[in-house]
Amino acid sequence: MTSHSEQHEQHERLPHSPIPSDLDLSGIRGYLFDLDGVLTPTAAVHMQAWSRLFTPFLEAHGAAPYTDDDYFAYIDGKPRYDGVRSLLESRGIRVPEGEVSDGPAEDTVHGLGNRKNDAFNQTLAEDGVEAYPASVAFLDAVQAAGCRVAVVSSSKNAPSVLEAAGLADRFEVVVDGVVAARDGLPGKPEPDTFERAAELLGLPTTACAVVEDAESGVKAGAAGEFGLVIGVDRGVGRAALEELGADIIVDELDELIPFLPNTASSPDSPREDPS
Numbered sequence: 068m069t070s071h072s073e074q075h076e077q078h079e080r081l082p083h084s085p086i087p088s089d090l091d092l093s094g095i096r097g098y099l100f101d102l103d104g105v106l107t108p109t110a111a112v113h114m115q116a117w118s119r120l121f122t123p124f125l126e127a128h129g130a131a132p133y134t135d136d137d138y139f140a141y142i143d144g145k146p147r148y149d150g151v152r153s154l155l156e157s158r159g160i161r162v163p164e165g166e167v168s169d170g171p172a173e174d175t176v177h178g179l180g181n182r183k184n185d186a187f188n189q190t191l192a193e194d195g196v197e198a199y200p201a202s203v204a205f206l207d208a209v210q211a212a213g214c215r216v217a218v219v220s221s222s223k224n225a226p227s228v229l230e231a232a233g234l235a236d237r238f239e240v241v242v243d244g245v246v247a248a249r250d251g252l253p254g255k256p257e258p259d260t261f262e263r264a265a266e267l268l269g270l271p272t273t274a275c276a277v278v279e280d281a282e283s284g285v286k287a288g289a290a291g292e293f294g295l296v297i298g299v300d301r302g303v304g305r306a307a308l309e310e311l312g313a314d315i316i317v318d319e320l321d322e323l324i325p326f327l328p329n330t331a332s333s334p335d336s337p338r339e340d341p342s
């Protein structure tokens with residue numbers, strides 16, 4: 068079994084990142100970070116967990132072996148139970164739907180989905196997940212500049228991912244899938260979860276930047292009245308991120324560090340926009 072770090076190679080940097088030289092981040096007092104793909108390469112953990120679920124399952128059913136191509140063709144981007152249905156359909160395997168409360172040992176759509184979630188948490192616990200170093204560097208820099216930070220994730224596993232990445236104590240506010248379900252907030256591409264995070268930080272949305280790598284997340288940022296939408300290009304592509312509403316696009320977040328106001332050395336310096 069290969070580790071996720073082997074699967075995830077560093078992105079190559081573009082020689083000249085087209086960040087406008089007059090970019091002014093001094094009005095941004097809060098950063099609302101997506102988690103999967105922005106702070107952590109969580110996709111690799113999900114891929115491993117799906118493999119742990121379906122490799123033995125398909126073998127036991129005498130079906131064609133599970134491959135990473137199956138992940139991209141039938142599972143990626145879909146809610147968990149839809150991914151189960153889609154993969155089983157590709158192999159012509161039928162199992163009962165079952166109930167959301169089905170245990171992970173049940174061979175039902177919901178049981179298999181719940182087994183995948185167990186495999187995800189087991190993979191996280193065994194292998195951990197290493198946050199993107201450039202994202203951690205940016206997080207360090209914005210916090211040193213006195214900015215507030217929140218995580219806004221659709222995932223219901225956000226706390227365990229943050230814990231595994233060693234980032235759990237860095238965020239005073241986490242709005243994840245569990246919080247959204249509890250509070251009845253529509254998920255991305257609606258802006259509501261980002262708006263709630265700004266509210267919990269005690270900041271107007273216009274003083275907050277949304278940091279996203281996914282289409283639905285950039286759309287959510289563009290749909291609200293946020294100060295800035297930062298797109299991190301992990302594969303969606305610059306043109307697409309811009310079209311969807313990103314104000315600036317980076318390959319890695321540390322490209323923005325030179326544009327942060329240097330308030331760390333003068334914490335009492337007056338701000339133009341006191342709240």
Ligand SMILES: [Mg+2]
Pocket residue numbers: 101102103104105279280281284
């Ligand atoms: Mg993401």
